[in-house]
Amino acid sequence: MAEAAFSTKDFFRAASFYAKITYMLSFEEITLKFIAVGEQDALRTFLLRKLDNLAKEDKCQITMISTWATELYLDKINRLLLEDDTTSENRRSEYQSIIKEFRAFLSDCKEVLDEATTMRLLESYGRVDELVYFASLKEQYEIVVHHYIQQGEAKAALQVLKKPTVPIDLQSIVFLLLHPFILFKYNIFCFTLQYKFAPDLIMLDAYETVESWMATNNLNPRRLIPAMMRYSSEPHAKNEAHEVIKYLEFCVHRLLNEDPGVHNLLLSLYAKQEDDSALLRFLQCKFGKGRANGPEFFYDPKYALRLCLKEKRMRACVHIYSMMSMHEEAVALALQVDPELAMAEADKVEDDEDLRKKLWLMVAKHVIEQEKGAKRENIRKAIAFLKETDGLLKIEDILPFFPDFALIDDFKEAICSSLEDYNKQIEQLKQEMNDATHGADNIRSDISALAQRYAVIDRDEECGVLIFMILLGLTQATRATNIAYSIIVCRRKILTVGGERRMARGYTSVGPMAPFYVFPCGHGFHSQCLIAHVTRCTNQAQAEYVLDLQKQLSLLGGETRRDSNGSITKEESITTMIPSDKIRSQLDDAIASECPFCGDLMIHEISLPFIRPEEAQQVSSWEIKPHNFGSQKSLSLAV
DSSP states (O other): OHHHHHHTTOHHHHHHHHTTOOSSSOHHHHHHHHHHHTOHHHHHHHHHHHHHHSOTTOHHHHHHHHHHHHHHHHHHHHHHHHSOTTSOHHHHHHHHHHHHHHHHHHHHTTTTSOHHHHHHHHHHTTOHHHHHHHHHHTTOHHHHHHHHHHTTOHHHHHHHHTSTTSOBOHHHHHHHHHOHHHHHHHOOOOBHHHHHHHHHHHHHOHHHHHHHHHHSTTOOGGGGHHHHHHHHHSOOOTTSOOHHHHHHHIIIIISOOOOHHHHHHHHHHHHTSSOOHHHHHHHHOOTTTTSTTOOSOOSOHHHHHHHHHHTTOHHHHHHHHHHTTOHHHHHHHHHHHOHHHHHHHHHTOOSOHHHHHHHHHHHHHHHHHHOOSOHHHHHHHHHHHHHHTTTSSOHHHHGGGSOTTOOGGGGHHHHHHHHHHHHHHHHHHHHHHHHHHHHHHHHHHHHHHHHTOOOOOOTTOBOSSOOOEEEOOOSHHHHHHOOEEEOOOOOOBTTOSSHHHHHHHTOOTTSSSOSEEEOTTSOEEEHHHHHHHHHHHSOHHHHHHHHHHHHHHHHHHHHOOBOTTSOBOHHHHHHHHHHHHHHHHHHHHHHHSSOTTTSHHHHHGGGSOSSOGGGHHHHHHTOOOOOOOTTSOOOOOOO
């Protein structure tokens, strides 16, 4: 049937039959038959039918036949273009039909066609539209976007970039895989084609491009900075909306972007505008406020200062100087712009009175030197200026700024007012001096009364309480290492007749320590009992210090040479008076600074154990040990 149809020149029917033949005639023989008669269309039909009959496993044959069919389609399209379009309306409809059929073929065979070979074929035949169509089918968006940009179709290019299948930058993928916490914290994705074509798109249609950026999530504005700088470098009409500023404001205020590069670019664009109100608002805005341990702003203040000085934005420079705590520079620059601004800057310093006064003096000097009116009027303005400083500056502070030959009558009122203020200050100082003198007299009286203070002791009053006496080892070795305790109860009277009485009679300013101590609370102790209690209850270092003072005082008392009447000689009094008094004072401070029963010493005893470590042996001696009754016989009693 195929041969019959071919012989009758029904080539399309013959092509369909030949495509079903799998024996007798080879593929090459059949194709040569159609080539010999010059039937390109019938050959294309044969190839398409052959593709339908091939199994999926024959990938090489499918790719080769599909590529041949593609070339036949392109040849057919070119032949139709070379024919005169005016000869027939049918030719134009045939052209549109073959284009539609070719695109359908590309769509059906996109998986089996070799991408590089097919694109070279389309490019060699000059079929740009079909090339873009096939690139879109193969998701080669770079070719598609580049084509639309060349055609000036920014909207179409942006629509392609909005597709979710646009590839992500490989470098960004690797970075995010190595640092996954950044992905969760900042939700960053970097779209390669967005950044690559951003400079061309923003120059082609800035409004649509910026709107697309704002509608696209997870764009990194930092990677768009080259495109934005290219757009900003071009001249724009005064009434034209600056699209880059709009996008940067969106990033800073809506997205809360903290990138210093983004903030610096926005600041530079504000600085180039004639109206500096937006620049001042941006500088005053604290974008980092409320964030723990974060900066209040994210732009570089030094870069901002250089830029504002270059663009002569003096008010902005004043603000930046003040923000950097360079108050003198801020006031000096503000005086060139507006004295009111300088006054406001001088008032900002609150924690440094000297600096604040220095700044106000700078303002005062400028105000006085810049006045052009009559001298008397200038003086009135200067006096009025003093009132604005809230008493920080006086008339004498600004007098050096006036000419040497100014009439003093012009300053009469201000000088009188200043003298009255000084008079009030002098009176206040006198009152403070009188109060201080009165206080000193009271202190001296208290000291004198303290020296004459006494306490009445009942004759039958006993020594404090029951106390643990210390058996003192007076040698250096025993005092440093062993302090033995024994439970001895002191039930003696404070005014004991006997040894203590004799010690009391022998007590002088250079003798040994006092026989007893009486505290304002009413408790009284023998000196030895008090020392024993204090050394027992305090730490070892303090106890050794007290015992050492007691020994030194005893040695000084024993070495004192006395005359036959028991009095101290004049030479000895001079040499021994001072050391003994000093040691006695140190001992008094150590043991009698407070009552041991009413002061901190008793409070600290709460935390001490009832049985001390050194008493462990004594406690063990009281332990009841069971006796061995194993050898004894037990008798049972019958009931």
